[in-house]
Structures are given as structure tokens and as C-alpha cells.
Amino acid sequence: MPNIIMNNxxxxxxxxxxxxxxxxxxxxxxxxxxxxxxxxxxxxGALLALLVLEALPVLI
Known part of the structure; x- marks a missing residue:
């Protein structure tokens, strides 16, 4: 389940x-x-943004 918060x-x-x-x-x-x-x-565009937002914590 994606963790979407308002800052995202x-x-x-x-x-x-x-x-x-x-x-x-x-x-x-x-x-x-x-x-x-x-x-x-x-x-x-929304799917790409969701993918990037979920992949950033893994990459860091």
C-alpha cells in the first residue's frame, strides 16, 4: 500500500x-x-509520480 502524505x-x-x-x-x-x-x-503521470515517490526511500 503506498504511503502518500500531503507533502508528497x-x-x-x-x-x-x-x-x-x-x-x-x-x-x-x-x-x-x-x-x-x-x-x-x-x-x-500520476503512476510515474507514485513510482518515484515510492522508490526514493529505497534508493536513499
């Missing part, structure tokens, strides 16, 4: 927004697909 949200929220922006800039014609890419980017 300082890192967690920007990573989610970065994933959202990065995948939201994929050039597609459909608005639905673009919103889907944004959602996938936000989820992957």
Missing part, C-alpha cells in the same frame, strides 16, 4: 499535470481522442 502532493500534482500536457499535445483530428490522450497522460 507537491510532487504528485505537477507530475500529473505534466503527463496531461505532454500527451494532450499529440496532434489528432478528433476532440474525443485528444481528451482520451490527455486522460491517459494524466494517469501515466
Amino acid at each position: 502532493l507537491v510532487f504528485f500534482i505537477p507530475m500529473t499535470l505534466a503527463g496531461l500536457l505532454l500527451c494532450g499535445e499529440v496532434p489528432v483530428a478528433s476532440r474525443v481522442i485528444r481528451n482520451g490522450c490527455r486522460a491517459i497522460g494524466a494517469v501515466f
Whole structure:
């Protein structure tokens, strides 16, 4: 179970927004697909942030 505390949200929220922006800039014609890419980017950004936050104590 991940140990998420409020101080970790300082890192967690920007990573989610970065994933959202990065995948939201994929050039597609459909608005639905673009919103889907944004959602996938936000989820992957959040998962990456969670992975980094859980791996940092192990590395230190």
C-alpha cells in the first residue's frame, strides 16, 4: 500500500499535470481522442509520480 502524505502532493500534482500536457499535445483530428490522450497522460503521470515517490526511500 503506498504511503502518500500531503507533502508528497507537491510532487504528485505537477507530475500529473505534466503527463496531461505532454500527451494532450499529440496532434489528432478528433476532440474525443485528444481528451482520451490527455486522460491517459494524466494517469501515466500520476503512476510515474507514485513510482518515484515510492522508490526514493529505497534508493536513499
